[in-house]
Amino acid sequence: MSLIDSASLPRSFRLPRVEGLIQWIVPLAIIAVWQVASVTGFVPTRVLPAPSDVVLAGWKLLLSGELVRNIWVSFWRASIGFLIGGGIGFAFGLANGLSQLSARLTDTTLQMVRNVPHLALIPLVILWFGIDESAKLFLVALGVFFPIYLNTLHGIRTVDPQLIEMGRIYGMTDGELFRRVILPGALPSIFVGIRFALGIMWLTLIVAETIAASSGLGYMAMQAREFMLIDVVVLSILIYALLGKLADSASRVLERLTLSWHPAFQKR
Amino acid sequence: MQTALRTSLPETELASRAHFAPHARVVREERPAQASGLPLSIRGLRKSFGDNEVLRGIDLHIPAGQFVAIVGKSGCGKSTLLRLIAGLEKVDAGSISFGSEVQPEDIRVMFQEPRLLPWARVLANVEVGLGRDRSSSDAHARAEKALTEVGLADKRDQWPSVLSGGQKQRVALGRALISRPRVLAFDEPLGALDALTRISMQRLLERVWRDQGFTAILVTHDVAEAVALADRVLVIEDGRIAHDVTVNAGRPRQRGSAELAGLEGSILGHLLSADDHT
Numbered sequence: 422m423s424l425i426d427s428a429s430l431p432r433s434f435r436l437p438r439v440e441g442l443i444q445w446i447v448p449l450a451i452i453a454v455w456q457v458a459s460v461t462g463f464v465p466t467r468v469l470p471a472p473s474d475v476v477l478a479g480w481k482l483l484l485s486g487e488l489v490r491n492i493w494v495s496f497w498r499a500s501i502g503f504l505i506g507g508g509i510g511f512a513f514g515l516a517n518g519l520s521q522l523s524a525r526l527t528d529t530t531l532q533m534v535r536n537v538p539h540l541a542l543i544p545l546v547i548l549w550f551g552i553d554e555s556a557k558l559f560l561v562a563l564g565v566f567f568p569i570y571l572n573t574l575h576g577i578r579t580v581d582p583q584l585i586e587m588g589r590i591y592g593m594t595d596g597e598l599f600r601r602v603i604l605p606g607a608l609p610s611i612f613v614g615i616r617f618a619l620g621i622m623w624l625t626l627i628v629a630e631t632i633a634a635s636s637g638l639g640y641m642a643m644q645a646r647e648f649m650l651i652d653v654v655v656l657s658i659l660i661y662a663l664l665g666k667l668a669d670s671a672s673r674v675l676e677r678l679t680l681s682w683h684p685a686f687q688k689r
Numbered sequence: 690m691q692t693a694l695r696t697s698l699p700e701t702e703l704a705s706r707a708h709f710a711p712h713a714r715v716v717r718e719e720r721p722a723q724a725s726g727l728p729l730s731i732r733g734l735r736k737s738f739g740d741n742e743v744l745r746g747i748d749l750h751i752p753a754g755q756f757v758a759i760v761g762k763s764g765c766g767k768s769t770l771l772r773l774i775a776g777l778e779k780v781d782a783g784s785i786s787f788g789s790e791v792q793p794e795d796i797r798v799m800f801q802e803p804r805l806l807p808w809a810r811v812l813a814n815v816e817v818g819l820g821r822d823r824s825s826s827d828a829h830a831r832a833e834k835a836l837t838e839v840g841l842a843d844k845r846d847q848w849p850s851v852l853s854g855g856q857k858q859r860v861a862l863g864r865a866l867i868s869r870p871r872v873l874a875f876d877e878p879l880g881a882l883d884a885l886t887r888i889s890m891q892r893l894l895e896r897v898w899r900d901q902g903f904t905a906i907l908v909t910h911d912v913a914e915a916v917a918l919a920d921r922v923l924v925i926e927d928g929r930i931a932h933d934v935t936v937n938a939g940r941p942r943q944r945g946s947a948e949l950a951g952l953e954g955s956i957l958g959h960l961l962s963a964d965d966h967t
Contacts, residue, residue, distance in 0.1 A: 587804040590777070591864075592793050592820035601817075605808040682808040684850045 470652040475659065478652035487641070492660065495626060495637040498554065499668075502561025503622050507615070510566040514573025518607070519599075524574075531570065539563045540628055552633040557626060564625035565618035572614025576607030609683060612676045619668040627661060726754030726904040727795065727871040729774065733783035736769055743769045745928035746783070753788065756898055756905040758915035761925035762960065768876055770925070771798075771908045775874045787872065794820045797870040799878040803857035805849040811860055812836065812845040818864035835867040836860075838897060855886035859893065866897060873898075875907040879914065888944070891918055895941065912960070916952045917942050924959050932959050 452472050458464045459471030466474065482488035513531065517524040539560060550556035580603050588602045630639025638657050645653035680686045734747040743766040751757050759767045772778045774785060775798045787795075797818070805814045815832040816823055822831075836842050839859040849857055858878060865873060875894070879887045895918055898905050909915050915922045916936055924932035934956060938948050 583800070583802060583804050584806065586777070587800075588817075590775070590798060591817050593817075597823075601809070602806065605806070608808075680808075682810075682848045682850065 467651070470655060474652045475656050478650070479656050482641075482653070482656070491636060491638050491641045492664075495630065495639070496664070498557045498630075498637065499561060499622050499626050499664075502558045502626070503565050503618065505558065506562030506565035507569045507618060509562070510569035510614075510618075511573050511611070513566075514570045514577065514611075518574045518577025519603075531567075535567045535571075540625065543629065543632055547633050552635065556633060557629045557637075560629045561622055561625050564621040568617035568621060569611070569614040572610045572617070573607060576610025576614075577603060579610070580606035608679060612672065612680070615675075616669065616672050619672060620665070623661060623665050623668070725869065725871050725902050727791065728753040728788040729872065729904060729906075730786045730788075731774075731783070732786075734770070734773065734780065734785065735782040736766075736773060736778065737781060743928055744773075747928075747930060749923070749930060751904060751906070754902045754904055756907070756918060756920045758907045758909060758919035758922045759925060760909060760912055760915050760922060760956065760960070763910065765925045766928045767908045767925050771874050771876050771906060774872070774906060791871070794822075794868040795871040796874070797865040797868065797872075798874045798876065799858075799861055799865050801877045801880045803849070803854075803861040805857055805860055805864075807849055809849075810845070811841065811847050811849065811852070814849065814860055815863045815867055818867040820868055822868070831867055832863075835863040838866060838900075839863040839893065853886075855882050855890060858882065858890060862893070862897070866901070869901065870903055872904045872906070875905065875909075877909055878907075880910070887914070892941075894918060899940065912953050912956050913949075916949045916956070917944060922952075922956060924956060926960075932956070 455464075455469070456472045459466060459469065459474075470478075479488060513527065517528055542563070543560070546556045546559055550559060584602050584606065585598065588598045593601060626637075627639045630637040631643050634640040638660060642654050642657035645651070645657070677686055729749070729751040731747050731749040734744055734749075735742070736744040747770060759770065761767045769778065773780055775796055777798070805811075806817065809817070812829070812832050815835050816828050818835070819825070819828055819831065822828065833842065833845065836845055839862050841856060841859055841863065844852065844856065844860075849860065852860065861878070878894075879890050882890060891914060894905075894907075905919075907915070907918060912922075916938075919936055922932075922934040922936060923930050924934070934952065936949075936952060938946065938952075942949065
């Protein structure tokens with residue numbers, strides 16, 4: 422057994438590196454095709470600037486400091502909004518998963534609010550908060566609340582009751598039962614919620630920034646549209662894609678660290 | 690195995706040889722921890738779920754350190770009896786008493802499913818069995834000792850998901866044994882295992898029971914398993930003890946001996962004849 426284990430080790434070490442390259446083949450190929458199409462005039466630059474022009478625009482904005490400032494502002498709004506909304510969603514998920522009383526008291530209300538598209542609140546939010554930071558934070562927090570709430574609740578409710586009975590038999594206190602059985606059991610579902618929430622986080626933020634903001638990536642793209650700077654518009658869109666990928670990778674790393682026991686995360 | 694086949698030994702001797710070789714420790718005759726078992730007295734025990742009366746008056750005395758098997762058709766109430774003894778269900782009427790004051794750690798249960806925490810490594814899963822002593826400084830050492838007892842010391846850092854069914858059940862046994870229980874209740878712990886794994890698990894159960902001297906109560910639907918392991922086989926029918934059969938065969942038991950086969954046949958006869966009447 423140990424012989425087989427040690428023999429298969431080098432292979433499992435080599436695999437991720439190859440996989441890490443494979444996933445970038447398609448994006449790079451698209452950029453290459455795009456560049457060729459632009460240079461040969463197949464795609465007019467008025468419709469879509471060449472990747473090289475986008476990189477150039479990015480370089481100029483980087484030098485002026487505008488790019489870094491806008492990315493930072495958007496990143497800050499996204500994370501703070503995510504922490505607030507996610508934190509409250511997680512807390513409600515725990516409370517309603519663990520306590521029948523709490524679930525009866527709040528679940529119906531939350532389900533009603535959930536069915537209102539949160540972006541439909543933008544006019545109301547602008548009336549309440551103006552185009553202040555709090556408006557964006559409110560919308561992001563509201564957007565990420567529900568996926569995290571629902572998946573935390575679901576995760577806790579579907580923890581194997583046989584394991585809970587086992588924990589009780591072996592004399593676990595409520596705190597221990599939560600820490601050793603319920604929370605780890607709910608974690609895979611909570612991570613599904615986090616990854617959903619990350620997608621909603623970017624979507625909400627970009628929409629909010631394009632409609633009501635005076636800084637941030639969404640604002641930068643809208644400004645560029647006003648002045649017909651199509652290369653900056655495309656640059657903003659590419660940065661969204663990269664940031665989205667970054668957030669997803671971060672949650673994957675977290676998943677792999679905390680769910681290393683899970684069969685789905687072992688063979689890598 | 691090769692030589693055994695060629696010399697064409699009688700069936701029983703073959704079985705006994707195969708038994709002795711890997712488990713030499715079984716030969717130990719004295720039972721050092723005999724005092725650790727608890728006697729068990731059950732009087733007029735009744736239990737119903739809704740309108741369904743599952744147990745209709747059970748009276749039973751189990752001496753300390755006895756190995757009792759409970760057999761019966763599915764739905765006869767044997768698992769309910771075990772869960773009542775283990776304190777997992779509330780008694781409707783009657784009483785269950787152990788000779789002395791019992792701590793929660795004195796009574797342990799092993800289920801058909803191993804019920805290991807998938808997110809805890811094997812050693813940490815065994816430590817769960819320590820109950821209130823989980824945080825004590827010798828927890829690791831005790832868990833390792835328990836793992837060694839069930840022959841899985843080399844798996845201590847594995848996740849449960851990579852273990853086979855039999856190995857998982859051995860970890861569950863280690864977890865049950867670590868607190869040195871005085872009563873160990875088995876709810877068909879080998880029911881989900883393949884035939885060969887089952888036999889080696891039965892030997893392991895017999896060995897740890899002989900080593901530690903706890904009172905063992907095994908619920909099973911396998912009559913052969915019951916007579917191979919137990920001192921006494923109780924047949925439950927319609928919520929009552931219908932037959933109380935003593936198994937006098939010496940230990941370690943020789944699988945497939947005529948004596949055990951005869952007993953198995955007569956117990957099966959009881960079970961099946963009840964079937965004919967209804």
